[in-house]
Amino acid sequence: MPIVSSSGITGSHSEAMVSAPGVVTGRYGTIGGAFYLDVDFWPLNTTLFVKDFKGNDPRFVFYLLKTIDFRSCSDKSSVPGVNRNDLHRLVVSVPISVAEQGAIAHILGTLDDKIELNRKMEETLEAMARALFKSWFVDFDPVRAKAEGRDPGLPKRLADLFPDSFEESELGETPKGWGVSPVYSLANYINGAAYSSFEPNEERRGLPIIKIAELKAGVTAQTRFSDVNMPDKYRIASGDILFSWSGNPDTSIDTFVWNQGTAWLNQHIFRVIPNSAEDRAFVLTTLRSLRPVFAEIARNKQTTGLGHVTVEDLKRLLVVQPPKHVLRPWNTLVEPLVDRGFGLDAQNNTLAALRDALLPKLISGEIRVADAQRTVEAQPD
Numbered sequence: 260m261p262i263v264s265s266s267g268i269t270g271s272h273s274e275a276m277v278s279a280p281g282v283v284t285g286r287y288g289t290i291g292g293a294f295y296l297d298v299d300f301w302p303l304n305t306t307l308f309v310k311d312f313k314g315n316d317p318r319f320v321f322y323l324l325k326t327i328d329f330r331s332c333s334d335k336s337s338v339p340g341v342n343r344n345d346l347h348r349l350v351v352s353v354p355i356s357v358a359e360q361g362a363i364a365h366i367l368g369t370l371d372d373k374i375e376l377n378r379k380m381e382e383t384l385e386a387m388a389r390a391l392f393k394s395w396f397v398d399f400d401p402v403r404a405k406a407e408g409r410d411p412g413l414p415k416r417l418a419d420l421f422p423d424s425f426e427e428s429e430l431g432e433t434p435k436g437w438g439v440s441p442v443y444s445l446a447n448y449i450n451g452a453a454y455s456s457f458e459p460n461e462e463r464r465g466l467p468i469i470k471i472a473e474l475k476a477g478v479t480a481q482t483r484f485s486d487v488n489m490p491d492k493y494r495i496a497s498g499d500i501l502f503s504w505s506g507n508p509d510t511s512i513d514t515f516v517w518n519q520g521t522a523w524l525n526q527h528i529f530r531v532i533p534n535s536a537e538d539r540a541f542v543l544t545t546l547r548s549l550r551p552v553f554a555e556i557a558r559n560k561q562t563t564g565l566g567h568v569t570v571e572d573l574k575r576l577l578v579v580q581p582p583k584h585v586l587r588p589w590n591t592l593v594e595p596l597v598d599r600g601f602g603l604d605a606q607n608n609t610l611a612a613l614r615d616a617l618l619p620k621l622i623s624g625e626i627r628v629a630d631a632q633r634t635v636e637a638q639p640d
Contacts, residue, residue: 261301263306264306265292269303280297295317366628370638374611392593430578438580438581448530454525460485460486471503494522497518508555516600541581
């Protein structure tokens with residue numbers, strides 16, 4: 260059963276404390292988020308969960324909570340926390356009809372369901388790219404098959420690109436004639452600027468400042484902006500590869516492709532610029548495949564829940580460096596998977612923006628359910 264913290268599902272447990280459907284929001288640490296559970300779950304003590312929906316539609320309650328500014332109920336301590344006495348005094352306006360609540364929840368849920376479907380498809384595409392990467396550049400399946408006199412299972416034009424023997428290297432046994440390179444040599448790594456140097460503002464002037472939170476959730480109402488004239492090296496754009504090198508080893512050390520337009524890059528995140536355009540898919544998949552290694556490196560340096568991966572770690576960590584004549588056909592196979600995943604991620608941004616725009620208008624009655632339904636149905640598949 261899922262364990263739910265103030266930041267969402269963070270693990271699993273053999274037992275459940277609350278029966279589905281459930282709605283959870285963070286009360287300490289991370290506040291303002293809401294999570295809908297359609298399976299039994301176990302909420303942590305950093306959360307508040309609904310015990311009684313009082314006859315209201317559960318999924319509608321979930322969306323209603325997403326419209327509330329929980330920061331106004333924060334106790335203002337160094338770690339954000341919801342003051343429940345203030346929360347109890349909040350007055351909200353909701354449709355009385357449960358049928359109308361259900362209709363609103365259905366419209367918004369349709370968008371969320373599409374977002375989730377796209378997310379799962381993205382995971383499948385990434386898994387396909389990583390599987391091919393592992394076969395060619397980790398397990399060396401085509402080389403091993405040729406060395407053992409077996410059919411590599413590839414078209415002859417591809418099979419002929421691989422050697423039929425191995426040689427010893429710093430990584431151990433690697434295909435004959437292939438190189439070995441530090442991860443750091445695969446690209447140029449540019450660290451983001453200190454948060455304070457952006458002089459962040461809450462009026463959303465300028466460009467969004469991208470921290471690890473934005474890598475996970477995108478630009479949200481909590482995102483701060485900056486109109487300070489910073490060096491261009493801290494400016495990122497859609498399509499950039501970003502590597503978060505500091506934070507929780509299990510949830511923050513990761514590789515992302517940014518897709519929300521021009522923004523400023525905060526420290527603790529590298530902008531990764533491959534040495535050439537044709538190396539992009541290889542560099543991206545290499546970093547993603549090394550996530551467990553990076554997590555372990557960070558965990559070994561962990562203090563107060565945080566760990567990090569340094570430039571020196573990237574210089575010490577070695578990977579195989581295939582020759583260009585092997586990388587080019589690999590790119591031909593993998594780049595379409597990467598591009599398709601990026602397209603799905605971009606579509607999810609559009610769907611999420613539409614959901615967030617419709618949400619307050621539907622709940623307040625500013626827009627009719629039928630009109631919102633037509634807008635949702637007009638979205639491309």
